[in-house]
């Protein structure tokens with residue numbers, strides 16, 4: 001087990017290149033199951049979620065080569081192996097194996113997913129979709145059992161706008177008989193990316209990126225090459241970091257339109273931002289204004305950037321209120337930020353942040369992926385050294401974070417935990 005050491009209080013400068021999108025990657029990889037010949041996905045991030053999914057595809061008999069961020073999957077030798085336990089519990093997106101395996105084999109057994117603990121994360125809308133397509137679904141001892149004699153297109157209205165349910169239903173529907181219409185679908189860029197891959201594989205999908213998606217089922221899907229979109233959440237994290245401690249940070253390989261809600265808020269705070277075609281330049285300013293933020297489905301402010309932004313808001317003058325309408329309990333980072341001298345309290349679904357304060361280095365623990373990002377940003381802003389544990393969460397979603405930070409002039413390194421520290425982490 002390791003901890004991340006951060007020598008804080010120094011300005012960062014230079015260029016950071018953004019990796020492929022985690023939340024696309026974790027759907028694109030399972031989508032390859034639906035093809036009958038090899039699929040290559042270019043530009044995948046080097047993160048543990050991707051490695052785990054690679055292992056899961058191999059468990060079901062796929063041949064997978066992952067070299068220099070490009071993954072080629074030969075799905076022709078895959079079998080419908082039950083996956084009730086094991087690796088599926090290590091990430092959220094293993095739920096996409098349900099839609100993809102159901103679509104290909106008309107049956108699947110997949111353990112309930114893991115991922116970040118952000119309060120309750122039900123999958124009732126995924127199940128409603130599978131049932132509407134004709135599958136019988138049961139939950140037995142923590143695993144979902146799915147079976148269908150035949151999948152038939154259906155009209156499905158999502159009661160909750162869900163990224164996961166939208167993609168999962170697409171995966172199950174592309175090889176179903178007839179037309180499926182998903183209404184009240186999520187509109188996140190990752191959904192368009194998955195639809196693009198499936199279309200390149202021969203699927204017939206219209207409307208991805210709007211709230212009505214129409215899918216006309218086809219009998220077979222074939223191999224293709226696909227380049228993943230850049231990670232807007234990783235990009236947003238480095239933009240926030242640049243706003244916090246940047247003496248001129250260029251974020252390279254981004255799609256600026258994916259980040260409009262964040263850029264608007266940062267401009268409101270007074271942060272200096274310049275946008276080019278696929279780059280965003282950000283520079284910190286001595287004084288920033290407090291702002292209120294409400295997380296919403298895309299194109300609203302993303303819940304995944306709420307935690308990193310909280311760290312920056314400790315520097316803003318006045319009171320900021322951050323309300324998470326998607327995950328009302330996504331505030332486990334707040335206690336840790338308080339250890340670093342932040343003046344924040346949680347009231348219901350909101351965090352109330354009073355600033356400005358000078359953060360101070362401390363020993364803190366990442367409880368989930370974006371809490372980890374928030375603590376790294378706070379560590380870079382703080383005076384003194386910060387030690388962050390819980391790195392397995394950060395490794396799920398940030399490719400080569402230490403190298404990227406040090407490339408901007410930070411002094412950040414990983415160290416093994418002592419036996420004593422491992423015991424303390426277990427008891428915490």
Ligand SMILES: CC(=O)N[C@H]1[C@@H](OP(=O)(O)OP(=O)(O)OC[C@H]2O[C@@H](n3ccc(=O)[nH]c3=O)[C@H](O)[C@@H]2O)O[C@H](CO)[C@@H](O)[C@@H]1O
Nearest residue numbers: 023093120121122123124125126160161162163164165326
């Ligand atoms: C792997 C992946 O892409 N993860 C992202 C995805 O998670 P995920 O796909 O799990 O999130 P959803 O969009 O499904 O969840 C949105 C909201 O709907 C609720 N809900 C969802 C499904 C369901 O069947 N029933 C239900 O009630 C959830 O509890 C949540 O309040 O979108 C989230 C919201 O942008 C992001 O934070 C995650 O980073």
Ligand SMILES: C=C(OP(=O)(O)O)C(=O)O
Nearest residue numbers: 092093115116304369370
């Ligand atoms: C919550 C997240 O991921 P997951 O849904 O994979 O747990 C995230 O990426 O912030």
